[in-house]
Amino acid sequence: MREAAMLTPNNLSELREALGQATPPSKILAGGTDLVLAIHQGRCKPDLLIDLSGVEELKIIKLTEGRIHIGAMATFTQLMDNQLIKGSLPCLREAASLIGSNQIRSAGTIGGNIGNASPAGDTIPVLLAFDAVVRVLDSSGQAVEQSIDQVISGAGRTSLRRDQVITEIIIPLLGEHYRSTFVKIGSRTAVTIAKLNMALAVKYDETAKSISDVRVGLGAIGTKAFRERQVEEILNGRRVDQCLADTLAEELSAAVQRAIPGRYSLPYKREAVKGLAQSAFANLFPKLYGGVSFTT
Amino acid sequence: MSKEFRYVGGTFPCDQALRKVTGDLLYGCDMKPAEMLYAKLLLSPIPHGIVKRIDTAGAEKVPGVVKIFSHFNAPHKMFNSCRIIPGQKFCIEDEPLFAARVKFAGERVAAVVADSLAAAREAVSLLDVEYEELPALLTTEEALNNKAVKIQPGGNLADQYEIEVGDSAPAADCLVVESVTQTQRTHHAAIEPHVCLAHYDGSGKLTVWTPTQGVFGVRSVLAEFFNLSYSKIRVIKIPIGGSFGGKQEYLFEPVTSFMAMETRRPVKLMLDREECIIQTRVRPAVRVKIKTAVSRSGELQEFIADTTLDAGAFTGSAVDYSRTLATKAPKLYRIPHYKHTGRAVYTNTVKSGGARGWGAPEIITAVEVHMDQVAKRLQMDPLEFRLHNLVYPYDRDPVLNLSLGDARVRECLEKGAEAFHWKERFHRHAQEGGRYRRGVGLACGAHKNGMYGGFVDCTSMTLRMNEDGSLNLNASLHDVGCGTATAMKIIVAEVLDLEPDLITVTEADTELTGYDPGCYGSRVIYNVGACAKETAEKLKDKIMESAAFILQKPKEYLCMAEGHVFTMEGTDERRVLSYKEIAERAIRENYTDLGVAHTYYSPSNPGSYSVQFAEATVDTMTGLTRVTDFLAVGDVGRALNRGMIEGQFQGAVQMGIGYALCEEVKINDRGKPVNNGFKKYHLVNAPDMPDVKVLLIEHEGDDGPFGAKSVGEISAVPTAGAVINAVNHALGTSLSDMPLTPEKVLAAIKQTEDQG
Numbered sequence A: 001m002r003e004a005a006m007l008t009p010n011n012l013s014e015l016r017e018a019l020g021q022a023t024p025p026s027k028i029l030a031g032g033t034d035l036v037l038a039i040h041q042g043r044c045k046p047d048l049l050i051d052l053s054g055v056e057e058l059k060i061i062k063l064t065e066g067r068i069h070i071g072a073m074a075t076f077t078q079l080m081d082n083q084l085i086k087g088s089l090p091c092l093r094e095a096a097s098l099i100g101s102n103q104i105r106s107a108g109t110i111g112g113n114i115g116n117a118s119p120a121g122d123t124i125p126v127l128l129a130f131d132a133v134v135r136v137l138d139s140s141g142q143a144v145e146q147s148i149d150q151v152i153s154g155a156g157r158t159s160l161r162r163d164q165v166i167t168e169i170i171i172p173l174l175g176e177h178y179r180s181t182f183v184k185i186g187s188r189t190a191v192t193i194a195k196l197n198m199a200l201a202v203k204y205d206e207t208a209k210s211i212s213d214v215r216v217g218l219g220a221i222g223t224k225a226f227r228e229r230q231v232e233e234i235l236n237g238r239r240v241d242q243c244l245a246d247t248l249a250e251e252l253s254a255a256v257q258r259a260i261p262g263r264y265s266l267p268y269k270r271e272a273v274k275g276l277a278q279s280a281f282a283n284l285f286p287k288l289y290g291g292v293s294f295t296t
Numbered sequence B: 001m002s003k004e005f006r007y008v009g010g011t012f013p014c015d016q017a018l019r020k021v022t023g024d025l026l027y028g029c030d031m032k033p034a035e036m037l038y039a040k041l042l043l044s045p046i047p048h049g050i051v052k053r054i055d056t057a058g059a060e061k062v063p064g065v066v067k068i069f070s071h072f073n074a075p076h077k078m079f080n081s082c083r084i085i086p087g088q089k090f091c092i093e094d095e096p097l098f099a100a101r102v103k104f105a106g107e108r109v110a111a112v113v114a115d116s117l118a119a120a121r122e123a124v125s126l127l128d129v130e131y132e133e134l135p136a137l138l139t140t141e142e143a144l145n146n147k148a149v150k151i152q153p154g155g156n157l158a159d160q161y162e163i164e165v166g167d168s169a170p171a172a173d174c175l176v177v178e179s180v181t182q183t184q185r186t187h188h189a190a191i192e193p194h195v196c197l198a199h200y201d202g203s204g205k206l207t208v209w210t211p212t213q214g215v216f217g218v219r220s221v222l223a224e225f226f227n228l229s230y231s232k233i234r235v236i237k238i239p240i241g242g243s244f245g246g247k248q249e250y251l252f253e254p255v256t257s258f259m260a261m262e263t264r265r266p267v268k269l270m271l272d273r274e275e276c277i278i279q280t281r282v283r284p285a286v287r288v289k290i291k292t293a294v295s296r297s298g299e300l301q302e303f304i305a306d307t308t309l310d311a312g313a314f315t316g317s318a319v320d321y322s323r324t325l326a327t328k329a330p331k332l333y334r335i336p337h338y339k340h341t342g343r344a345v346y347t348n349t350v351k352s353g354g355a356r357g358w359g360a361p362e363i364i365t366a367v368e369v370h371m372d373q374v375a376k377r378l379q380m381d382p383l384e385f386r387l388h389n390l391v392y393p394y395d396r397d398p399v400l401n402l403s404l405g406d407a408r409v410r411e412c413l414e415k416g417a418e419a420f421h422w423k424e425r426f427h428r429h430a431q432e433g434g435r436y437r438r439g440v441g442l443a444c445g446a447h448k449n450g451m452y453g454g455f456v457d458c459t460s461m462t463l464r465m466n467e468d469g470s471l472n473l474n475a476s477l478h479d480v481g482c483g484t485a486t487a488m489k490i491i492v493a494e495v496l497d498l499e500p501d502l503i504t505v506t507e508a509d510t511e512l513t514g515y516d517p518g519c520y521g522s523r524v525i526y527n528v529g530a531c532a533k534e535t536a537e538k539l540k541d542k543i544m545e546s547a548a549f550i551l552q553k554p555k556e557y558l559c560m561a562e563g564h565v566f567t568m569e570g571t572d573e574r575r576v577l578s579y580k581e582i583a584e585r586a587i588r589e590n591y592t593d594l595g596v597a598h599t600y601y602s603p604s605n606p607g608s609y610s611v612q613f614a615e616a617t618v619d620t621m622t623g624l625t626r627v628t629d630f631l632a633v634g635d636v637g638r639a640l641n642r643g644m645i646e647g648q649f650q651g652a653v654q655m656g657i658g659y660a661l662c663e664e665v666k667i668n669d670r671g672k673p674v675n676n677g678f679k680k681y682h683l684v685n686a687p688d689m690p691d692v693k694v695l696l697i698e699h700e701g702d703d704g705p706f707g708a709k710s711v712g713e714i715s716a717v718p719t720a721g722a723v724i725n726a727v728n729h730a731l732g733t734s735l736s737d738m739p740l741t742p743e744k745v746l747a748a749i750k751q752t753e754d755q756g
């Protein structure tokens, strides 16, 4: 059996050098919660592993010029504990808290969640809803900003070249009138891969009791997560009431139907997404709902 | 519960608990004798076909490879993986070491033995096998209908039977209810994957280290298979990381021994999770049809069951398992006319095998789901309906013609219903609406205590008091993690009134410990424990005799307490001897050691019972179900180790909820298992577990030690039934196609809505 070589750069310039040595089978190693499994199962046979754990710059979460910068190596636990995220991006915090188990959240990273490009990745719908961009660095030192949609090209596929690495995820802050939530359905409560997940963000007008700038990021349907613009349009400008929740449910159901016609999982997902919609609505507008759930 | 016990009924950690949690205890995967080789198996990717050719050229070139085995260089002789004694009924020998014709996806085709696991793995990936594919029969219906394709030489029907007791005389205005329940294949999910280490030494002796549940069965199968003398085979039970019946059968001992004999070096075979799921054993899928006739006042008149068990590709334990299905309902209910027809059917799927409860969870789930349907039709509270029909203490089991002993299922039901507030909750939840609906369900279950009335059930042990008054109990124990060794210590400690910690007990080793058929069949506490008690009593006698000799007082004037023998009050002068003094002086002055040997035969086989109560909450929009409250009541005779028994119930409930709601080894239409890891094979994990309350009913009416009866299996019998009944109560449905996945729950909700 071939053994992979391992490089652990200590800063961004060493990282650039390391990227220069990458060949097509080389791999970037973040928390390893996807990659190590793939290696053990023989799905991936890297010759070189570029371990990001030594690059401290990649672990920083900060706010500059109205944008939150999240280092690619920020773990889910870090996202859950960070005050900035808690205050400005509660729905990213919710998504992080619903990923895997304590162990996975302590090791797994946001960069890895994008790099893994699973259709069910839980941070992806959130990043889509917030129009996040990804900063990508290459071996020559050049850095570019790309949208999530550009980086993730399909199920398990990214457009990243072998000498490219995601260094940070940049999320423009929405104003204070925005509300957002993340909801997920798996086959159990915790340690479960999403069968459906969704981020919902809206601008809420307290006086008119209406919403605008609606953003719907949907995941675990088809080969990659997407923004459901048609549903967003229908919801924009509408008054918040139970009828709107039902509209969201019906429209999402139609969206699932459009996304995966004929798929084996369609009959279930088309129904269950209505529950997802109601939960999301209840989270955004708790007063509208009695707040009944499993725990009560 | 009038008696005062010193140790019985307390809570003691299971043997080796500290070593387990600190990592100090060595398991099979840690063992590495000098010169050891690693074996890796190649498993069939197709469900049915002939292994025509294996190109080993690439694999042989891998450095470190020692030998490659397949049917081309291995004996074609067959064995049976659950046979305990030679010529055992129903144990057809039809499993090969390596398949010449593979009969399920996952069957052993070849193995590589190498210096390192990495080399063995790589070489296996380079083996190139040519198969001639044959049509695969993946369901029991296909297997029964297709006469052209024969999975086994005799056809696809492994066994069929019919049992009938009582006469059919249902009243004319009887209510007749019919139901069909489909149970699914499940994986045992012991956290330790299967492992086996074997060595054939220069003297021609074969030693096998295995986390088995029965060393003597393993020895017997190996001796007959390899034509070796029983005295030249030593099978040693090593620490086990869970079994639940999955390590009860001798799956890898023959093949590992064969490779060790061929290479003359120690060979270790370790499986990974995928291999455990697709090629060991699964709890069998069973289709159960039940038809009952019930009087309008709720008395069962007639019970007719028909079961079809999916045996998988060969016989193993399937015939016995299938026949056992007919023996559970009559232990639970008084049934004037009982009839059961059943069959076991070969299919080209993963082999079925023993699993916690041996048929009882399968049939009892179907029975209890059915009973709720009957109660609903009678518009009767399911509790009341059961009270009309449950057995009473010392009723006779009409099928096995045995006494049920001090069967306390009615008491379990009544006390449990009170503690769970059944009546209120049953009526309250039925009226609730909304997205999240709650329901409650109950189920009763019956199981047994050993093999008496059907099979060998004897055990032999020796007990010695050492010079310092401590004890060594030599017994063929196979602790599978449920506290067997500790239980034996408690029993002996109670009889001899000394600290359990002063006792060391052995586990099974065919060369050193007495005969015992194995630790399964709910026979351990009831029979092996009873043996420990009698053995300790025998030793007590001997200690008293020694003390009598030393003190020159008749035994009748002596008593025993707290590690000492006293002269009784009222005798002239009061004298005391410690166990240490007695043991020392027995050797020094009496030229005898304080040791006894004892063999015990089980005299009875009463029923063990459990009644369980579940509250389920169903999200009617997503179909996701959670069990939100649970009470398990156990008719345990006597609790020996209370904390351990509670643990057994809590663990059983975790398995039972998974059985009801999510666990299933799924096989696709090309015969391949699709959920071959814990990513897709979901167990119920901690966040989804309710707080499981346990209530124990104790009486001392049977022959177990201090009245104790079996717990480990009966605890897992009624759980799924209670959960399914709770879901049906919440939704007004009659779901019985297991497991109740969100997909099936949503479909059922839609169906009831459509029906108005």
Ligand SMILES: Cc1cc2nc3c(=O)[nH]c(=O)nc-3n(C[C@H](O)[C@H](O)[C@H](O)COP(=O)(O)OP(=O)(O)OC[C@H]3O[C@@H](n4cnc5c(N)ncnc54)[C@H](O)[C@@H]3O)c2cc1C
Pocket (backbone or CB within 6 Å): A027, A028, A029, A030, A031, A032, A033, A034, A035, A036, A037, A052, A072, A073, A098, A099, A100, A101, A104, A107, A108, A109, A110, A111, A112, A113, A114, A115, A116, A118, A120, A121, A122, A123, A160, A164, A165, A166, A167, A191, A192, A193, A194
């Ligand atoms: C038990 C378990 C439960 C899980 N539960 C969930 C869940 O609930 N939700 C969920 O979304 N996921 C879940 N996962 C998957 C996994 O934890 C996540 O996808 C995680 O985000 C991966 O991050 P990582 O740091 O471990 O990535 P790694 O495994 O190190 O890498 C994953 C991939 O991304 C690439 N990569 C990593 N970092 C970068 C980078 N900075 N630039 C470019 N490429 C990069 C790697 O080369 C690799 O291809 C689970 C995994 C396990 C084992």
